[in-house]
Amino acid sequence: MARKSFPILKQLIQQCTNRSFTSTASPRAVTLIPGDGVGPLVTDAVEQVMKAMKAPVYFDRYEVRGDMKCMPEEVMDSIKKNKVCLKGGLMTPVGGGVSSLNVQMRKELDLYASIVHCFTLPGLPTRHNDVDIVVIRENTEGEYAGLEHEVVPGVVESLKVITKYCSERIAKFAFEYADVNKRKKVTAVHKANIMKLADGLFLESCREVAAKYPEIQYEEIIVDNCCMQLVSKPEQFDVMVTPNLYGNLIANTTAGLAGGTGVMPGGNVGTDQAVFEQGASAGNVGNEKILKLKKANPVALLLSSAMMLRHLEFPSFADRLETAVRRVIAEGKFRTKDVGGDSTTQEVVDAIIAAVD
Amino acid sequence: MEAMHAPVYFERYDVHGDMKSMPPEVMDSIRKNKVCLKGGLKTPVGGGVSSLNVQLRKELDLYASLVHCFNLKGLPTRHENVDIVVIRENTEGEYSGLEHEVVPGVVESLKVMTKFCSERIAKYAFEYAYLNNRKVVTAVHKANIMKLADGLFLESCREVASKYPGIKYNEIIVDNCCMQLVSKPEQFDVMVTPNLYGNLVANTAAGIAGGTGVMPGGNVGADHAVFEQGASAGNVGNEKILEQKKANPVALFLSSAMMLRHLQFPSFADRLETSVKRVIAEGKYMTKDLGGVSTTQEVTDAVIANLK
Secondary structure, three states, rough: OOOOOOOOHHHHHOOOOOOEEEEEEEOOOEEEEEEEOHHHHHHHHHHHHHHHOOOOEEEEOOOOOOOOOOHHHHHHHHHHHHHHHEEEOOOOOOOOOOOHHHHEEEEEEEEEEEEEEEEEOOOOOOOOOEEEEEEEEEEEOEEEEEEEEEEEEEEEEEEEEEEEHHHHHHHHHHHHHHHOOOOOOEEEOOOOOOOHHHHHHHHHHHHHHHHHOOOOOOEEEEHHHHHHHHHHHHHHEEEEOOHHHHHHHHHHHHHHHHOOOOOOEEEOOOOOEEEEEOOOOOOOOOOOOHHHHHHOOOHHHHHHHHHHHHHOOOOHHHHHHHHHHHHHHHHOOOOOOOHHOOOOOHHHHHHHHHHHH | OOOOOOOOOOOOOOOOOOOEEEEEEOOOOOOOOOOHOOOOOOOOOOOOOOOHHHHHHHHOOOOOOEEEEEEEOOOOOOOOOOOOEEEEEEOOEHHHHHEEEEOOOEEEEEEEEEEEHHHHHHHHHHHHHHOOOOOEEEEEEEEOOHHHHHHHHHHHHHHHHOOOOOEEEEEEEEHHHHHHHHOOHHHOEEEEEEEHHHHHHHHHHHHHOOOOOOOEEEEEOOOOEEEOOOOOOOOOOOHHHHHHOOOHHHHHHHHHHHHHHHHOOOHHHHHHHHHHHHHHHHHOOOHHHHOOOOHHHHHHHHHHHOOO
16 A cells, blocks of 8 residues: 655655655654544554554644634644644534534635545455445535525525635646556546536536646546445446535545444645544544443554655654555454454554554 | 327427537426426536526425435445435525635635525425335435534424324434445335435435436426426436447436326336346346446337336
8 A cells, every 4th residue: 555645745756766765864843642532542542553563653642622713823823733633523503503623624724625435355254346446535625615605585595606716626636646646547427417616617627637648547427426436336436526516425425335433544635734534534533432431443544644644754653554444454353343343442443553564 | 208198298308418508498398398307418517607497496396305315226336225305405505606715715605504405405395205115214414523414404303203103203413424325225115315315315215225327316396397307417328328328327217207107197107117127137238327228228129118
């Protein structure tokens, strides 16, 4: 799984030819936000594993809860300073009132790309085989612009905003990612037959960028057909680039196909900062029962922290972590409930620590 | 229909997807007859022509789109025990078609939600569940992000739910819903959704239950109903299928059975459905999308042969 990580790609390409990282890697600070629900449980798992691996990272912990009015200043400053953050999960309350902190964070740090890597893991039986899809989703505009108002009582308008600027940069990101990671195909997901101007603009931008990458195959697919194809023939998809809302649904559907949201890694990337968290959270942070019994699945966050290590340019640590996690899953002895086992979070963590060499 | 001697006769009209709007005589005919059966109308991608499908639904105010997705015996799929009816609001939401370019390179698209439409689709869903002995109605939403818009939708659903104490009601956020659909679809019964989510959920559910080639559906309004293939995944088949005449007629057969029931000819509807199910269960005549090699005509002949 020698997959290079994504952001600050210029830097990556420069460093491509010089892979001899010195062992005196100075420890990097990473902002850590445990969050709500099972968040603290899984971030604790990551901290344990990092310590056991003697990874050159140390965490600046901050307590943030989903029902706060906005992200505390010091947390945002910390992320801006450290440039990298690991997040457990922040619960967004349903209904009027508090705006989503997740969305606020992404907007303020301009984390314009959300990446979810969904793949089938050996040892984890799923109904679909050969799934290896990376969903790259525009993270700042589209349907989640958060611009709503009540025109008259009983009539609400919600604005979906699509700009050339954002569509272009997410398309560039997707193709650059595909190029750097040796992916063969990029598929743009849209509903331009109905939303002609909005998704039409998105498609235009994708096509323009596609023209600059002739070796990468480019396709377009209407979103409802895409959903249908995902559940019948997921092996046809490689990298998918989508606007905000479709990306959310597709990422979750794909995560479900490939083994569940408990195991898929992901991150939110911007030009300067990156926040890593469980790939697809399906909008929840676990229920009470999982929290009480401490049976949350730490695999997704562990794989995301491996992505983070690669981003921080510690590829050997990233490889060791990923190998250990895969070995534990392939063995199948220590698995949490969502993937068919019975272990607690701690048991899985211990198994992974034992498997790290 | 002819083979069954069903008490219906058809008034044919030719309409193409790239026409600017539905011809007035077609609309008049539908208003007169109150029932229509539709093959498929292709909507061109990109700027210019607005979708005729959407126009049809708006003009006739066909506010509910129904897709019934279920496993058919003889058609093996990766998911078992699927029997989901997706009831989707058909007139507003994200498909209002209200877009404009604010400045070059910036486009706004309006999603409109009204209490009126949300209420009536919720009422339809619960009434459907009640009449068809369904146990659970699930509302699909994204009200944690779109608080006002989907919040309004949920409010309406909750109000209607309280009038049907015999039917269980729950809510699910749309991304969790997609995930649950592909892992545990048996938990869903009737789902009521706004326009966009309904489109995606219906197509996903159709995909897991056997494909869009077999799922029946219809668009229902207060006065008229248009029946067509349940989930078309936005396409009307490709050139190859057309040339070799291998399109799957099952979905439209089952939709016309729904139509017969709507016209209150339940015995004909039952005979048609039984025949179709028998042909699928036997497995000898199946089109390519279901894993077979038959042509449309062969499947049709088999269904006719099985009619009693």
